Amino acid sequence: MGWFDWISSKKTEEPDLTTRKDRQKCWESRDAYFACLDAKGVIKPGDEGTGCSAEQGKYEQNCAKSWIDYFNQRRVLAEQQKESLAMAKTQEEEAKRRRKS
Amino acid sequence: MNSGLSRAALRPFLSRSRCVGQRFRMVKKNYSSSVQQQTPRGSRDRAAVGVFTPKAAAVFVATGVGLYLYFRYEKEKIQEAKRKELESRKWGKAAVGGPFQLSTHEGKPFSEKDLLGKWNLVYFGFTNCPDICPEELDKMTEVVNELDNRFGExxxxxxxxxxxxxxxxxxxxxxxxxxxxxxxxxxGTYDETKAVCKTYRVYFSTPKDASPDGDYLVDHSIYFYLMDPEGEFVEAFGRSSTVEEVVKRTAEEIGRWEGEKGRKT
Known part of the structure; x- marks a missing residue:
């Protein structure tokens, strides 16, 4: 997973993510941005063009770069996982059907 | 003849085949004698042995013996299971934990000796952790609150x-x-951190020369450990363990500890 990044941060009025309050703010703006992506049917953040720029701006303001990369990657991974889980399920059902017949 | 009959009936479990043979013979004899003497057989037998007929006695004794053997078997089974559990607890303990030297957030030294006399919940993480660490620490907080309620601090x-x-x-x-x-x-320092992670079998990805101003995430094992008041490892709880599960498991362990040592810590 994208745990591991090497981007140094610029220390300009960054949120203090060691506090619950700022973490909450980051998560909320992330959820708002992702909701916008969902509405547009976009999985991978960045593929939406300028459609969610207001949400994206807030997201980038409230979260650290490393967090954004992590959340974005996780969103994509989660989608892939959903697909492969669905595939595994259909395969399993098919195998069951075959066993019965 | 009657005394012979009841004696035979009272030891059915000693030699069942012989007993059956005797009884068969005796019933036959009995029948012929009752015909000769013209007495109603049933009333005479009842007068001799009451309602406690040989057959009832046999059934009674056989049931008793059967139940006794059954319960003994069940008891042995339970004892065996208990013994096995105790053995597995003794030998199946994971080698997690050991000596370490770190400092608290207030600057006080803290080593494995400071774990003694308390039930310790130990979580490895970092403050710039996006979501998993705060979730796990919230879980830990709830667990500790619940344990406080039940057992004190x-x-x-x-x-x-x-x-x-x-x-x-x-x-x-x-x-x-x-x-x-x-x-x-x-x-602690990088080396101290590495040492404690090694004894606790925790993986972490922070490089030795990481910059204090860097914006990076640390990949690490997500467990929190339960260590007993002697500093021994008891259990590792993963992300999927709920507060209820952790509390239940810890309470069980505290109960067992109390049963063995007569105190909670």
């Missing part, structure tokens, strides 16, 4: 930083404010 929540480059003591102190008030935040 015998649990000690511990956070060990796996990010020595950035997690200064003041930073950890600020971070911990949002969680349980008794939560102790431990940190």
């Amino acid at each position: 015998i649990a000690q929540p511990i956070f060990i930083s796996v990010d020595p480059a950035r997690d200064s003591q003041p930073q950890i102190a600020r971070y911990l404010k949002d969680f349980h008030p008794r939560l102790v935040g431990l940190s």
Whole structure:
């Protein structure tokens, strides 16, 4: 997973993510941005063009770069996982059907 | 003849085949004699032995013996299971934990000796952790609150930083404010962190030369450990363990401890 990044941060009025309050703010703006992506049917953040720029701006303001990369990657991974889980399920059902017949 | 009959009936379990043979013979004899004497057979037998007929006695004794054997068997089974459990607890213990030297978020030294006399919940994480660490620490806070309610303050929540480059003591102190008030935040140099992670079988990805101003995440094992009041490993709880599960497991362990040692810690 994208745990591991090497981007140094610029220390300009960054949120203090060691506090619950700022973490909450980051998560909320992330959820708002992702909701916008969902509405547009976009999985991978960045593929939406300028459609969610207001949400994206807030997201980038409230979260650290490393967090954004992590959340974005996780969103994509989660989608892939959903697909492969669905595939595994259909395969399993098919195998069951075959066993019965 | 009657006395012979009841004697035979009262030891059916000693030699069943012989007994059956005797009884068969005797019933035959009995029948012929009753015909000769013209007495109603049933009433005469009842007068001799009451309602406690040989047949009833046999059934009674056989049932008793059967039940006795059955319960003995069940008891043995339970004892066997208990013995096995005790053995597996003795030998199946994972080699997690050991000596370490770190400092608390208040700058006090803290070693494995400071685990003694408390039930310790130990979590490894870092303060710049996006979501998993705060979730786990919230879970730990709830667990400790519940244990406090049930047993008093015998649990000690511990956070060990796996990010020595950035997690200064003041930073950890600020971070911990949002969680349980008794939560102790431990940190050390890179080597000390590496050593404690090794004894606790925790993987972490922070490089040795990480910059204190770097914006990076640390990949690390997500477990919190339950250590007993002698500092021995009891259990590792993963992300999927719920507060209820952790409390239940810990309470069981405390109960067992109390049963064995007569005290909770």
